[in-house]
Amino acid sequence: MTDMVKLWKLHIKKQMHQYLFPITFLYLFLLPYHMQLLTDMDEAGMVQVFDSAQKYLLLFEIWFQYLGFRMVLSPELKEASYSCVKKIKGRWMLGNLCFSFLCFLPYALWMFFHCGTYYGNLLPVLVQCIIAASMMYTVMYFLQSATGGMAVMVFYFFCCASRVVPEPFRILRLGILPLSCFPHWCMMLVISIFVSFFVSLRILFM
Amino acid sequence: MENVMIEINRIKKKLGKKEVLKGISLQLKPSVYGLAGANGAGKTTLLRILAGVMNADGGEIVMPEGSGQTGYLPQKFGCFPELTVYEQLEYFACLKKIPASCMESEILRALECVNLGGKEKMKCRKLSGGMVRRAGIAQALLGNPALLLLDEPTVGLDMEERKNFNRVVREMEGERTVLLSTHLAEDLKNLCQSVIILESGEVREVVPETYD
């Protein structure tokens, strides 16, 4: 565990600017902007706020995962790293996820208290972040590349956002209310596939 | 047999349509082995399988219990441009789970071994080719692994560094198993106690070497 923490410190120290960028954007721009929108408290405003919050958090989640895996999966260090760790780590992905949640949490809580009672809460967004992160992890696992994983995920994200992909394959549920984004067979299927994928790699127990 | 550290039994590997390794069997004692053979003979493939980067299609590798991690220098080793030499080694030390208490001394020791002491604050993008290679060797040396796999370690090293590298390898003689691939007769002669000659995916012979 200590080695993971040390590795974390190294990542954060070296990529400070890249990590700070989304965080400053979230708290210095998005939050005040959403606050302003929510002062009217009308329904259309809330949907708008919720929708954009969801989109930004998902994009930032993808960005955080990319930063986390950039070094491990870089062409320079990949080979030598693999001889040390054998498999790229699901645990590492979970670490990235926790870190990003930690950064998003104040914003998410604010969201929850302001449009929570009305439209369900932000839990669906965080769950979607988990789904996006595990999808990205899977893509990175097969492509063995962090940039590739990010490219695929961003592409898929925009496909979902612009509704190019047909409804059942839109696993990232963008532009709908949180209450209606949960029970969705394809999403459930994907979640169960990921769970079995993780368990089969035994990464949760490493 | 006594004192056999690592047993490699009938390792096979097919890459694309080509059968790169056709059943390699070796027994490695704590000693320095040179791996020789023409381009495309399968040296890198064998080392990658031993390092665990790639899975073999058949056969087995038996390592003694608790032999710890292996040190591996890939043929194409690069440095992550944003890191300093020290941070790069710190990264590998973390991956190798070297305890935090002795991490710093271990990193400095490894850097000292390859004559990179005093360069630890240098950004990796400013390193010359030979320095990158040496940083790679230092990375493999971290944590005193019982098995050291070096894929063409001397490529790009100047005379002085080559001598230094010889010294480092000689010091490990008899304590650890070192398997290094090379194209240089000089390396085989100066460094290795035995030479394993690969030819189109098979071990042609294992020749004992004697120093001058």
Ligand SMILES: Nc1ncnc2c1ncn2[C@@H]1O[C@H](COP(=O)(O)OP(=O)(O)OP(=O)(O)O)[C@@H](O)[C@H]1O
């Ligand atoms: N990813 C791959 N896909 C298909 N064939 C491959 C792949 N990697 C290597 N090969 C083939 O495997 C054979 C052995 O390659 P390997 O890299 O092990 O040779 P080598 O002995 O290390 O050669 P060199 O002295 O040039 O480093 C070569 O014929 C090569 O063309």
Ligand SMILES: [Mg+2]
């Ligand atoms: Mg090679």
